Amino acid sequence: MFVAATTAILVTMALALIRALLGPTVYDRVLAVNMFGTKTVLLIAVFGFLTGRPDFLDIALAYALINFIAIIAVLKFFEYGDLGQSRPSRARRDRT
Amino acid sequence: MTMAAIDALSWVCLVTGGFFGIVGGIGLLRFPDLFSRFHAAGVTDTLGAGLVLIGLMLQAGWSLITIKLVLILAFGLFTSPTATHALAKAALRGKVKPLLRRKGT
Numbered sequence: 001m002f003v004a005a006t007t008a009i010l011v012t013m014a015l016a017l018i019r020a021l022l023g024p025t026v027y028d029r030v031l032a033v034n035m036f037g038t039k040t041v042l043l044i045a046v047f048g049f050l051t052g053r054p055d056f057l058d059i060a061l062a063y064a065l066i067n068f069i070a071i072i073a074v075l076k077f078f079e080y081g082d083l084g085q086s087r088p089s090r091a092r093r094d095r096t
Numbered sequence: 097m098t099m100a101a102i103d104a105l106s107w108v109c110l111v112t113g114g115f116f117g118i119v120g121g122i123g124l125l126r127f128p129d130l131f132s133r134f135h136a137a138g139v140t141d142t143l144g145a146g147l148v149l150i151g152l153m154l155q156a157g158w159s160l161i162t163i164k165l166v167l168i169l170a171f172g173l174f175t176s177p178t179a180t181h182a183l184a185k186a187a188l189r190g191k192v193k194p195l196l197r198r199k200g201t
Contacts (some may be wrong), residue, residue: 001107004111005111007114008113012120012140012144012165014122019124025192027130028130028133031130031137031180032124034183035137038141038176042148045148045149046148049156050166054156054161057168059165061167063165064168064171064175068175071179072130073180079112079185
């Protein structure tokens with residue numbers, strides 16, 4: 001039955017990957033990649049149980065954290081076109 | 097007896113979680129615009145991930161593994177709405193309009 005859950009998660013990841021390749025806007029792709037990442041966390045957890053060694057859960061936890069940070073960073077980049085300076089006008093005022 | 101019941105319950109949770117995952121994936125492919133695709137992604141993040149992780153918790157019993165699974169579930173339930181909110185805000189600022197009527201009418 002772990003095999004059934006693993007197969008279902010793999011099918012979901014394939015569907016998300018198709019949407020990431022098709023996606024008309026960049027936000028569709030980011031949404032699909034975010035879903036792909038959360039399904040990867042689930043896949044790592046279920047795969048640990050499938051092989052009888054549930055030690056991969058630490059990796060799954062770290063992957064969840066990294067996935068969230070990566071999505072927020074990519075969105076900030078697309079929203080402001082920059083990662084460091086969200087308010088360029090204020091920075092210019094401080095400098096003078 | 098109780099062990100068999102917990103085992104059966106965990107299988108039901110795992111299979112139902114996988115089903116909701118596939119349903120969310122199909123929705124992500126077939127919904128017409130970005131803001132309805134958020135809905136499909138939300139189904140996999142809450143019901144799909146929640147049921148699969150609850151099924152794994154029932155398999156693991158009371159141990160450190162269950163605590164880690166609870167942490168993964170709690171973190172997912174916090175981050176998924178945050179990421180979706182940021183994505184919707186960025187999409188609105190990026191001039192993506194919601195689809196307000198069916199295509200062709």
